[in-house]
Amino acid sequence: METTVDVEWLPVCKTTDIPADGGACALVEGEQVAIFNFARRGEWYATQNLCPHKQQMALARGMIGSTGEACEPKVACPFHKRTFSLLTGECLNGDECSIQTYPIKVEDGVVYIGWA
Amino acid sequence: MVMQHLPTVVVIGNGMVGYKFCEKLLAKTSAFNLVVFGEEPRVAYDRVHLSEYFGGKTADDLLMAPLQWYHEHGITLHLGDAVQEIDRAHQTVHSRSGLVQPYDYLVLATGSSAFVPDIPGVEKEGVMVYRTIEDLEEIKACAATARSGAVLGGGLLGLEAAKALLDLGVPQTHVVEFAPRLMPRQIDAAGSQMLQTKLEALGLQIHLSKATSSIAGEGKIEALHFGDGSILEVDMLVISAGIRPRDELAKLAGLEVGMRGGIVVNDEMQTTDPRIFAIGECALHSGMIYGLVAPGYDMAEVVASQLTQGARAFTGYDMSSKLKLIGVDVASFGDPFIAEPHSRAIVFEDTHNGVYKRINISPDGKYLLGGVLIGDAEAYNMLLQTVNNKIVLPPHPEDLILGARGGEANEGAGVMSLPEEALVCSCEAVTKGAICAAVTELNVTSVDGMKKCNKAGTGCGGCVPMIKDLINGTLTAQGAYIKNVLCEHFDYSRQELFDLLKINDIRTYDAALDHFGKGDGCETCKPAIGSILSGLWNDLIVKQNTIQDTNDRYLANIQKGGSYSVVPRIAGGEVTPEQLMVIGRVAHKYGLYTKITGGQRIDMFGAHVSDLPDIWEELINAGFESGHAYGKSLRTVKSCVGSTWCRFGLHDSVSLAIEIENRYKGIRSPHKLKSGVSGCVRECAEAQAKDFGIIATEKGWNLYVCGNGGSKPQHAQLLATDVDKETLIKYLDRFLMFYIKTADPLMRTATWLNKMDGGLAYLKNVVLNDSLGICADLEAEMALLIQNYHCEWKEVVENPELRKQFTHFVNAPKVKDPTIEFEPVRGQKVVKAW
Numbered sequence: 031m032e033t034t035v036d037v038e039w040l041p042v043c044k045t046t047d048i049p050a051d052g053g054a055c056a057l058v059e060g061e062q063v064a065i066f067n068f069a070r071r072g073e074w075y076a077t078q079n080l081c082p083h084k085q086q087m088a089l090a091r092g093m094i095g096s097t098g099e100a101c102e103p104k105v106a107c108p109f110h111k112r113t114f115s116l117l118t119g120e121c122l123n124g125d126e127c128s129i130q131t132y133p134i135k136v137e138d139g140v141v142y143i144g145w146a
Numbered sequence: 147m148v149m150q151h152l153p154t155v156v157v158i159g160n161g162m163v164g165y166k167f168c169e170k171l172l173a174k175t176s177a178f179n180l181v182v183f184g185e186e187p188r189v190a191y192d193r194v195h196l197s198e199y200f201g202g203k204t205a206d207d208l209l210m211a212p213l214q215w216y217h218e219h220g221i222t223l224h225l226g227d228a229v230q231e232i233d234r235a236h237q238t239v240h241s242r243s244g245l246v247q248p249y250d251y252l253v254l255a256t257g258s259s260a261f262v263p264d265i266p267g268v269e270k271e272g273v274m275v276y277r278t279i280e281d282l283e284e285i286k287a288c289a290a291t292a293r294s295g296a297v298l299g300g301g302l303l304g305l306e307a308a309k310a311l312l313d314l315g316v317p318q319t320h321v322v323e324f325a326p327r328l329m330p331r332q333i334d335a336a337g338s339q340m341l342q343t344k345l346e347a348l349g350l351q352i353h354l355s356k357a358t359s360s361i362a363g364e365g366k367i368e369a370l371h372f373g374d375g376s377i378l379e380v381d382m383l384v385i386s387a388g389i390r391p392r393d394e395l396a397k398l399a400g401l402e403v404g405m406r407g408g409i410v411v412n413d414e415m416q417t418t419d420p421r422i423f424a425i426g427e428c429a430l431h432s433g434m435i436y437g438l439v440a441p442g443y444d445m446a447e448v449v450a451s452q453l454t455q456g457a458r459a460f461t462g463y464d465m466s467s468k469l470k471l472i473g474v475d476v477a478s479f480g481d482p483f484i485a486e487p488h489s490r491a492i493v494f495e496d497t498h499n500g501v502y503k504r505i506n507i508s509p510d511g512k513y514l515l516g517g518v519l520i521g522d523a524e525a526y527n528m529l530l531q532t533v534n535n536k537i538v539l540p541p542h543p544e545d546l547i548l549g550a551r552g553g554e555a556n557e558g559a560g561v562m563s564l565p566e567e568a569l570v571c572s573c574e575a576v577t578k579g580a581i582c583a584a585v586t587e588l589n590v591t592s593v594d595g596m597k598k599c600n601k602a603g604t605g606c607g608g609c610v611p612m613i614k615d616l617i618n619g620t621l622t623a624q625g626a627y628i629k630n631v632l633c634e635h636f637d638y639s640r641q642e643l644f645d646l647l648k649i650n651d652i653r654t655y656d657a658a659l660d661h662f663g664k665g666d667g668c669e670t671c672k673p674a675i676g677s678i679l680s681g682l683w684n685d686l687i688v689k690q691n692t693i694q695d696t697n698d699r700y701l702a703n704i705q706k707g708g709s710y711s712v713v714p715r716i717a718g719g720e721v722t723p724e725q726l727m728v729i730g731r732v733a734h735k736y737g738l739y740t741k742i743t744g745g746q747r748i749d750m751f752g753a754h755v756s757d758l759p760d761i762w763e764e765l766i767n768a769g770f771e772s773g774h775a776y777g778k779s780l781r782t783v784k785s786c787v788g789s790t791w792c793r794f795g796l797h798d799s800v801s802l803a804i805e806i807e808n809r810y811k812g813i814r815s816p817h818k819l820k821s822g823v824s825g826c827v828r829e830c831a832e833a834q835a836k837d838f839g840i841i842a843t844e845k846g847w848n849l850y851v852c853g854n855g856g857s858k859p860q861h862a863q864l865l866a867t868d869v870d871k872e873t874l875i876k877y878l879d880r881f882l883m884f885y886i887k888t889a890d891p892l893m894r895t896a897t898w899l900n901k902m903d904g905g906l907a908y909l910k911n912v913v914l915n916d917s918l919g920i921c922a923d924l925e926a927e928m929a930l931l932i933q934n935y936h937c938e939w940k941e942v943v944e945n946p947e948l949r950k951q952f953t954h955f956v957n958a959p960k961v962k963d964p965t966i967e968f969e970p971v972r973g974q975k976v977v978k979a980w
Binding site for chain 2: 042043047048049050051052054055056057062065068070071084086087088091092093094095096097098101103104106108109111113123127
């Protein structure tokens with residue numbers, strides 16, 4: 031079941047600002063948000079930039095990829111390679127807490143983050 | 147939603163064992179209404195790893211499960227509310243806050259408290275115990291100003307506490323033990339002696355045979371007075387003199403308790419009231435209190451089984467253990483103390499490296515009975531299994547602790563010879579049979595998969611190497627061909643992919659994934675393929691920077707906090723005064739911490755990602771190039787000063803080092819490469835500790851290969867003798883290219899050679915005698931890589947599109963990451979600790 035939450039769509043950057051199959055960090059309302067351009071799948075994701083493992087602002091610099099039969103999209107923190115689901119934010123290879131994910135959409139070459 | 151008609155199980159105590167009981171019961175049934183009382187304000191946390199609280203873990207990191215877990219599983223949890231009375235007649239418990247909770251079954255998991263001996267003065271300020279997170283916070287606060295601290299008790303916990311004091315930076319840390327040696331309950335006298343020597347070398351001051359008679363001080367502790375009249379001045383004291391079972395509630399309720407504490411239980415963990423169970427450190431089973439977590443978990447399993455009509459019983463527990471105490475391996479297993487005439491001991495003692503090993507074997511030499519390992523406990527798992535499964539010993543049992551000397555070592559085969567019922571993971575009670583069955587029946591082929599499947603390896607983690615061996619052994623036995631495939635996305639080894647990408651002229655990661663892989667890739671295969679593509683074509687890596695690890699993506703080394711460090715190339719360690727001034731100026735301008743590296747270069751730390759292009763622009767304008775300190779590539783060719791200045795030098799080692807460094811700079815390899823050139827046998831460049839090292843001889847140069855410093859030092863081996871420079875470089879081209887093409891990802895040359903069938907003799911044949919007929923190819927491939935060299939930083943500095951990627955905030959390029967914080971040290975800055 032989907033729940034609809036009212037979000038405000040904030041324009042953040044151009045699609046060309048985010049490297050294909052990679053990420054970059056954006057400053058949104060004072061928060062650090064990691065934005066991922068999963069070009070290989072034509073998908074976009076946004077999560078918190080902070081890796082909960084050692085409290086480092088680094089996830090946007092991590093490599094993205096997928097895991098398992100269902101090809102769950104994930105990002106690996108560049109510091110110690112903790113990986114997190116880009117769909118749910120869940121830590122996939124350790125006991126770290128989940129990371130926050132944000133709604134994201136792309137219109138006319140602009141990336142928007144859904145801010146609750 | 148709680149179903150009222152379900153029978154109610156009340157658990158008193160929310161520690162590790164109490165939590166584990168809930169988890170185990172819920173795994174079997176949901177036919178109970180579970181109510182938990184905890185005295186501490188926190189939910190159950192991992193006390194075994196408590197000392198990691200000082201190492202940066204937070205209280206949340208240590209939780210067994212978050213609060214939410216209890217809600218999700220319908221458990222009613224009362225925290226900070228101790229049970230004060232058990233009314234057995236009415237089957238109710240009464241809590242401090244006034245709750246009256248009926249029960250059908252009651253589980254006492256009240257644990258233990260620290261035993262505080264009755265020494266005059268224990269009530270003084272600065273005297274603490276080591277038990278809960280609150281205790282740790284108190285210790286931390288006290289340690290901040292203490293000049294000298296002592297731990298009372300030289301047992302396992304006492305030494306843990308001493309480590310905590312060392313870690314907290316207490317300048318003088320003492321351990322005071324009543325017995326004449328450390329850890330008297332676990333290890334023998336010779337083992338204690340070795341442990342003591344090692345710990346003293348680490349800065350601990352150890353006082354044995356000391357009976358503390360009083361604690362002196364005006365309100366606050368100032369000194370310890372001992373029975374022999376001696377005095378030790380300290381500002382703080384942590385008491386770790388053993389545990390005392392928390393049995394007061396049981397005693398009050400009229401349940402039988404032991405003379406020296408502990409709630410008496412039978413094999414079903416029932417107390418003298420059959421509706422009341424006791425588990426963990428508060429339970430007294432056959433006269434034993436078990437102060438380890440694994441038997442506590444086993445007791446939890448027994449009660450969960452009893453409540454669900456199971457028949458598990460507790461029949462005692464093996465107290466074998468292995469741990470790292472302040473960095474020193476300590477293990478004891480089976481019966482560590484058994485002596486003549488019931489056993490014979492084989493002892494190995496190496497005072498040079500601080501290793502002590504003792505095994506006790508049966509008088510007929512057939513069985514292993516127990517033993518002690520200090521300093522090196524690698525053999526622990528296998529030895530423990532040999533004891534527990536009564537495996538008949540080989541003709542030379544000394545091999546068990548010394549390793550096979552001469553002949554082929556056959557690692558891993560030992561694990562497969564264990565009986566099916568051998569307990570491999572004692573924390574989660576998983577047998578060898580269960581692990582092998584998971585491989586054959588459920589197609590589990592990785593340790594991670596095994597953890598998910600049956601929890602094996604999720605406790606202390608000590609059995610993980612055995613699980614790995616069992617998985618591989620079972621797969622081999624099934625006839626499966628085990629090769630080191632890259633990851634779940636590529637079913638090929640690195641060497642296979644190297645050939646495939648070459649033959650098919652593949653030049654991008656995406657094309658490689660489309661042709662030979664599946665899924666979307668991951669952090670393992672992306673940089674591995676990146677390394678292969680570089681090894682084939684040596685294209686500019688910044689063209690495909692999102693497949694690179696962060697260091698290669700930002701062409702700098704990421705450091706704690708997220709800043710980067712910058713290393714310009716200083717070939718052979720030769721640098722002009724003008725270049726030094728440039729480095730000094732740049733470091734000063736951008737506020738960088740500078741340090742000489744181990745490889746004769748200068749590293750500048752603390753650069754913001756957005757400053758990197760500007761920093762490099764200045765360095766490049768002054769004639770510097772990238773030092774590739776961030777890459778899996780040639781780092782540095784260290785040199786001694788050689789015949790130009792040195793009165794012993796035979797040849798010009800500096801010129802050769804510079805020539806070689808410039809020849810191979812920037813070339814990507816499976817792992818980093820280090821080199822050295824020495825001008826004579828005095829070997830000042832330490833060339834024999836490098837991936838390839840060159841030493842001048844009267845007649846030319848000797849070439850050594852596959853050495854390593856680092857965590858597993860290994861001397862390089864002599865590949866060629868007395869060769870001239872041209873031959874030397876030809877051999878180096880072949881050797882390096884052969885390594886680049888055939889090694890696994892992130893495999894250094896030393897490991898590569900160790901795993902090579904035929905070893906050095908084979909490598910010599912390939913490189914010197916061209917036994918594979920590939921030397922011409924190897925040389926041509928290397929020539930192509932050398933020809934395609936670029937300074938990556940020059941490309942970035944000159945390309946505005948590439949420069950743009952060096953920002954922290956894509957939508958605020960001028961803003962630096964505000965979370966990076968520095969603090970001053972010795973006139974420079976360092977990053978704040980994490």
